[in-house]
Amino acid sequence: MLVDTFSVAGKADTTDYKTSKFVYNNTEVEMKDGHAVVTPTHKELEIRISQHAPKTGLMLVGFGGSNGSTLLGGLLANQHNITWERKDGVCNPNFFGSMIESSTVRLGTTHAGEDVYAPFRSLVPFVDPKNPDQFMLGGWDINNDNMYAAMQKAAVLDVTLQHKLRPYMENITPMPSVFDINFVAANQEDRANNVITAEYAKEMLGEEVDTTGRRWYVEVIKAQMRKFKEENNLEKIVVLWTANTECFAPIIEGVNTTEAELLASLKDAEKSKHIAPSSLFAIAAIEEKVTFINGSPQNTLVPGVIEYAVRNRSMIGGDDFKSGQTKMKSVLTDFLVSSGIKPTCIASYNHLGNNDGLNLSSPAQFRSKEITKANVVDDIVASNDILYKRPGEIEKPDHCIVIKYLKYVGDSKRAMDEYTSEIFMRGKNTIVLHNTCEDSLLAAPIIMDMALCGEMLGRLEVREPNGEWENFHPVMNTISFFCKAPRVPDQTPIINALPAQRACLENILRCVAGLPIETNMRLENRVM
Numbered sequence: 370m371l372v373d374t375f376s377v378a379g380k381a382d383t384t385d386y387k388t389s390k391f392v393y394n395n396t397e398v399e400m401k402d403g404h405a406v407v408t409p410t411h412k413e414l415e416i417r418i419s420q421h422a423p424k425t426g427l428m429l430v431g432f433g434g435s436n437g438s439t440l441l442g443g444l445l446a447n448q449h450n451i452t453w454e455r456k457d458g459v460c461n462p463n464f465f466g467s468m469i470e471s472s473t474v475r476l477g478t479t480h481a482g483e484d485v486y487a488p489f490r491s492l493v494p495f496v497d498p499k500n501p502d503q504f505m506l507g508g509w510d511i512n513n514d515n516m517y518a519a520m521q522k523a524a525v526l527d528v529t530l531q532h533k534l535r536p537y538m539e540n541i542t543p544m545p546s547v548f549d550i551n552f553v554a555a556n557q558e559d560r561a562n563n564v565i566t567a568e569y570a571k572e573m574l575g576e577e578v579d580t581t582g583r584r585w586y587v588e589v590i591k592a593q594m595r596k597f598k599e600e601n602n603l604e605k606i607v608v609l610w611t612a613n614t615e616c617f618a619p620i621i622e623g624v625n626t627t628e629a630e631l632l633a634s635l636k637d638a639e640k641s642k643h644i645a646p647s648s649l650f651a652i653a654a655i656e657e658k659v660t661f662i663n664g665s666p667q668n669t670l671v672p673g674v675i676e677y678a679v680r681n682r683s684m685i686g687g688d689d690f691k692s693g694q695t696k697m698k699s700v701l702t703d704f705l706v707s708s709g710i711k712p713t714c715i716a717s718y719n720h721l722g723n724n725d726g727l728n729l730s731s732p733a734q735f736r737s738k739e740i741t742k743a744n745v746v747d748d749i750v751a752s753n754d755i756l757y758k759r760p761g762e763i764e765k766p767d768h769c770i771v772i773k774y775l776k777y778v779g780d781s782k783r784a785m786d787e788y789t790s791e792i793f794m795r796g797k798n799t800i801v802l803h804n805t806c807e808d809s810l811l812a813a814p815i816i817m818d819m820a821l822c823g824e825m826l827g828r829l830e831v832r833e834p835n836g837e838w839e840n841f842h843p844v845m846n847t848i849s850f851f852c853k854a855p856r857v858p859d860q861t862p863i864i865n866a867l868p869a870q871r872a873c874l875e876n877i878l879r880c881v882a883g884l885p886i887e888t889n890m891r892l893e894n895r896v897m
């Protein structure tokens with residue numbers, strides 16, 4: 370049974386905050402001569418979130434791409450309840466694929482033994498994407514197509530829907546952006562007809578600019594953000610990179626390994642060439658105290674950027690949307706390893722024909738993707754030395770990733786995977802998967818969820834009883850459910866397994882709502 374809303378007996382929230390007390394049960398482990406001594410710990414904590422969901426603008430870098438135009442079209446269709454016809458009938462808009470909008474949490478069981486569920490979004494006051502007065506999109510693209518033309522080129526949404534969306538989208542044009550061909554594939558150069566120039570900078574900043582280095586780009590991006598916020602009467606903005614995958618930026622001592630180096634390099638003609646456009650957006654967001662999320666695989670968040678964000682207490686997160694093949698991998702590998710089965714060989718092939726695929730057909734950009742896709746099994750494998758124990762060496766499954774550009778399939782990315790595992794008594798088990806991904810339709814709701822979560826996390830605070838309220842860490846590993854390669858604070862383990870990632874987010878929000886964490890023990894069903 371599904372209910373829309375719920376209240377927790379005996380809990381009264383103020384109009385300003387939803388606040389709960391809870392006991393955080395954990396363990397401390399001490400290693401003594403190879404033996405683990407485990408001490409259960411219990412900490413009383415309070416957690417709260419402001420009840421006011423601010424009017425939020427999500428600013429996408431790469432707005433005119435397949436993801437950006439698909440999200441805008443889908444969002445507007447939902448906000449204006451636009452229906453459209455196809456040969457299989459009339460379609461209504463939905464947010465399927467959004468964990469926040471389309472998944473549920475279990476509240477408990479009635480006396481009659483029926484489980485009762487509520488929408489995930491009912492746990493805390495999220496910004497409501499269906500409400501145009503609460504959530505809107507904007508952003509940058511190096512291409513000046515209006516958003517209707519961009520949606521047509523992306524060829525993702527049904528054409529009948531595109532026609533209905535035309536009046537809503539053809540007057541929206543992305544803002545000019547920073548372009549550096551050294552970071553993306555050569556085949557992207559033709560798209561770049563909407564870039565920030567000295568003349569545009571003068572117009573935005575109201576004065577002549579010194580174009581030495583790349584600091585001036587940061588200033589222009591900040592001015593663009595402020596203008597967008599003001600013109601649309603927004604209380605908050607979130608910036609998210611969904612532009613082309615860049616190659617990895619080199620991490621060079623003296624250039625970008627610390628905040629001080631990074632800020633100095635921005636003004637240096639030579640050193641600033643190593644600072645990627647995506648990092649410039651991150652720096653601008655940090656300086657404006659705006660949440661920044663990286664949805665592509667490259668290392669936008671170089672050490673200097675992370676240090677800068679942490680010191681400024683400005684929220685950052687990423688990397689790379691976990692939408693299709695990798696999401697499956699982080700479920701399947703977790704299922705195999707937690708069943709005591711040993712994956713020994715994982716081969717993943719993709720072919721796709723959209724502009725992302727074209728960009729990834731260049732080796733340096735493919736390398737960024739290969740790295741985020743490959744690391745996803747690491748922590749799952751490391752959790753089970755019973756399976757992966759060869760004396761003197763760390764054993765890992767053989768794992769390869771191949772991506773090819775085949776124009777014909779367009780955005781319908783094909784992902785083919787073979788998982789070979791060792792089972793009982795040296796037997797072998799092989800699973801073969803074929804997944805037609807519909808890439809941008811999978812990614813668009815994830816982009817929205819990341820933004821809604823990123824905004825919400827900025828309002829979440831915890832404290833010890835009567836202590837000072839503290840925000841969550843600026844490096845938002847709480848959104849790792851949505852990321853192929855989750856960014857985590859220093860000295861923090863990376864969790865890739867999808868069920869653990871979801872449980873983390875759900876349980877934190879259950880605590881805010883005043884619900885017990887979901888342990889799945891359900892003793893009432895198991896004990897007489």
Ligand code: NAD
Nearest residue numbers: 431433434435436510511546612613614665690724725812
């Ligand atoms: P796309 O090529 O259709 O869109 C990218 C857009 O970015 C283009 O419109 C391009 O003009 C623009 N762009 C390039 N450089 C820019 C810059 N410096 N500033 C502003 N705009 C710039 O790609 P897409 O399919 O929308 O994917 C976007 C990104 O998301 C890619 O990096 C992709 O790897 C990543 N991603 C996508 C998925 C998915 O399932 N769709 C999953 C994970 C990651």
